[in-house]
Amino acid sequence: MLRIRVLHGPNLNLLGSREPSIYGTLSLEAIDSAISKLAVELAVKVDLRQSNSEGELVTWIQETREEYDGIIINPAAYTHTSIAIRDAIAAVGLPTIEVHLSNIYQREEFRHRSYISGVSIGQISGLGPTGYLLALRGLHDHLTASKRGKLTSAQTAS
Ligand code: CA2
DSSP: OEEEEEEEOTTGGGTTTSOHHHHOSOOHHHHHHHHHHHHHHHTEEEEEEEOSOHHHHHHHHHHHHHHOSEEEEEOGGGGGTOHHHHHHHHHHOOOEEEEESSOGGGSOGGGSOOSSGGGSSEEEESSTTHHHHHHHHHHHHHHHHHHHHHHHHHHHHO
């Protein structure tokens, strides 16, 4: 069974309560439960976490090295500031998809730069909570294809 850690960054615990015109009306709990439902369908084990702390996010990324196959992360404001999160993702070397609820390229200039996109296999921005579900499907397909690729090359080698 594939194992994917899903990380939500600072202030995303406030979803549903404020700024619905930018971030929608769903709570983080509702988004997590939609992710969990899809995970059951795809037979993926998901571990869902939110933190307001950069260091905690770095620790959770480092931990994935042993027991996970991939990462989905909405680093929130740390997207635009955190070399530490970028370095942690690069260090574990797992396929990572970056998700944003809003379209960061339609917003203020300072949100146009992501430190995370260079170490991610892809980025989904502007599709609201659906972005997480697309990321889960995309990462599942990516990991399944790369497992199959490994099997095929092992078979070819023998
Ligand atoms: O669009 C996204 O998902 C963001 O990652 C959200 C971050 C923002 O800093 C990024 O530029 C884009 C902000 C998350 C704050 O979430 C709130 C939710 C409800 C009320 C207030 C903030």
